[in-house]
Structure formats: structure tokens, C-alpha cells
Amino acid sequence: MSTDAVVEIKKLNLIFPAPDAPVHALSDIDLKLDAGDFVSFIGPSGCGKTTLMRVIADLETPTDGHISVNGLSPEEARKNRAYGYVFQAPALYPWRTVQKNIMLPLEIMGLSKQEQRERAEKNLALVNLEGFEKKFPWQLSGGMQQRVSIARALAVEPDLLLMDEPFGALDEITRDHLNEQLLKLWNQTQKTVVFVTHSIPEAVFLSSKIVVMSPRPGKIIDIIDSGLPRDRTLDIRETPEFLEISHRVREGLRSGHSYDD
Numbered sequence: 027m028s029t030d031a032v033v034e035i036k037k038l039n040l041i042f043p044a045p046d047a048p049v050h051a052l053s054d055i056d057l058k059l060d061a062g063d064f065v066s067f068i069g070p071s072g073c074g075k076t077t078l079m080r081v082i083a084d085l086e087t088p089t090d091g092h093i094s095v096n097g098l099s100p101e102e103a104r105k106n107r108a109y110g111y112v113f114q115a116p117a118l119y120p121w122r123t124v125q126k127n128i129m130l131p132l133e134i135m136g137l138s139k140q141e142q143r144e145r146a147e148k149n150l151a152l153v154n155l156e157g158f159e160k161k162f163p164w165q166l167s168g169g170m171q172q173r174v175s176i177a178r179a180l181a182v183e184p185d186l187l188l189m190d191e192p193f194g195a196l197d198e199i200t201r202d203h204l205n206e207q208l209l210k211l212w213n214q215t216q217k218t219v220v221f222v223t224h225s226i227p228e229a230v231f232l233s234s235k236i237v238v239m240s241p242r243p244g245k246i247i248d249i250i251d252s253g254l255p256r257d258r259t260l261d262i263r264e265t266p267e268f269l270e271i272s273h274r275v276r277e278g279l280r281s282g283h284s285y286d287d
């Protein structure tokens with residue numbers, strides 16, 4: 027395995043055991059993600075996007091094959107706090123303020139109170155939520171809550187930001203706005219991001235690499251290295267280059283019969 031890759035996966039399979047019919051969730055996955063990539067996993071419901079991300083995060087164990095994260099096993103990488111995870115729902119504690127929500131994992135890490143406060147402040151600024159430290163989650167909109175959970179994930183200073191359909195529950199206007207903000211954040215922080223989505227425009231707009239998956243069993247059908255500039259605005263969605271990549275994603279999904287599901 028080369029050491030420059032942040033994530034390297036070779037011939038990986040994952041079969042969920044079940045007494046009646048085991049589920050072959052991931053089949054022969056080969057994938058290499060480089061530092062600074064913004065990678066989207068796109069595919070229909072049940073194709074294994076979340077499972078693949080959970081394998082990277084050491085939340086699932088593959089049945090066979092090889093995976094390394096920063097040249098280490100996923101377990102070692104997790105112990106080194108390589109991951110920040112953002113879920114579909116913001117999963118904030120309602121009885122803790124925004125600041126205290128962000129500080130919680132830092133408290134568990136044993137950082138000093140001052141370091142916790144500094145990191146909360148810095149990462150709230152990154153998601154444009156300065157001044158909201160003392161608010162409670164229920165005082166914020168859904169989009170703002172999701173930004174808090176992104177700030178919380180970034181505050182542990184992970185190499186890899188793993189995002190599982192973080193904007194799936196939001197309206198399209200809010201989602202567009204957050205997509206633009208997320209791209210800015212990616213450019214500012216130079217993090218490696220892995221992002222799960224069902225949306226072709228979202229995947230093409232955000233990504234430097236798009237991984238198209240098909241169900242039964244979950245396979246990678248196509249890996250598209252996007253030639254779009256890193257610094258993009260939503261206007262790019264009207265350009266022939268954007269439409270060409272979208273077309274290739276759609277063709278990949280169609281060849282995997284994803285539309286039948």
C-alpha cells in the first residue's frame with residue numbers, strides 16, 4: 027500500500043450475516059482517496075454508501091479485503107482521532123448550548139477549558155456562526171444546527187471529515203447555500219472530505235472525485251475525477267462541463283439499474 031493515500035481500499039467485501047439471507051453490502055471495493063480530495067459516494071438507497079463510510083470510520087468490520095487510513099488500520103486511525111463524523115440529523119444535545127455541544131468531544135479528549143473554548147470559537151467562525159455560542163440548538167434553524175454539527179466535527183481537528191447526507195433533510199434553497207459554504211470551508215481547511223448523497227447536482231457541485239455505486243451487492247461502477255475548478259459558485263451548474271459530468275454520473279447509475287429500485 028502506498029502511504030500518500032489517506033484512504034486505500036483493496037478488494038474489500040462486507041457481508042452482513044443473517045440466518046435467512048446474508049446481505050452482501052459491499053462487493054470487491056477498490057478505492058484510493060488522496061489528501062485534500064472531496065469525495066462523494068452517490069447511489070440509490072441500500073447500495074452501501076453509508077456502510078462504506080462506516081468501514082472507513084471503523085464502525086463496521088469488512089468480511090475480507092484490505093483498508094488503510096493514513097497508512098494505519100481504521101481502528102488505529104480512530105484511536106488517533108483521524109475522523110470527524112457528521113450525521114444526517116444534527117444530533118446535538120438540546121440541554122447544552124452551541125458552545126458546550128462543540129466542547130463535549132474536546133472535554134472527552136481531556137483538552138483544557140481554554141483550548142476547548144478557543145476551538146469552539148474558531149470552528150463556529152468557520153461555519154459563519156460567530157455570536158451563537160450561548161444559544162441552544164432549538165433556537166436555531168435546521169441548517170444552522172447542521173452547521174454546528176460540522177463545527178463540532180471539525181473541532182477535533184480530524185484529517186478526514188465524514189459526512190452522511192448532512193443536508194438531506196433540508197429544503198433546496200438552504201441546501202444550495204450550505205453547499206456553497208461547505209466548498210469554501212473545504213478550500214480554507216484543505217481537509218479530505220467523504221460525503222454521502224443521493225443528489226447528482228450536489229455530488230457534482232461539491233466533489234473533486236465522484237464514486238458512483240450500484241446496489242445488490244454494493245459495487246463501485248465508476249470513479250469520476252472532476253476537472254471543475256476548486257473555487258466554484260452555484261453558477262457553474264449551467265456550464266457544459268458540469269452537465270457533462272452530471273450526464274456521466276447518470277449513465278453510471280443507469281448502468282447499475284439504480285432507477286429500477
Ligand SMILES: Nc1ncnc2c1ncn2[C@@H]1O[C@H](COP(=O)(O)OP(=O)(O)OP(=O)(O)O)[C@@H](O)[C@H]1O
Nearest residue numbers: 042049051069070071072073074075076077078244
Ligand atoms: N447492520 C446491518 N445488518 C444487516 N444489514 C444491514 C446492516 N446495515 C446495513 N444493512 C444493509 O446493507 C445494505 C447497504 O446499506 P447502507 O445503509 O450502507 O446503504 P445506503 O446506500 O447508505 O442507503 P441509504 O441511501 O438508504 O442510506 C442495505 O441492504 C442494508 O439493508
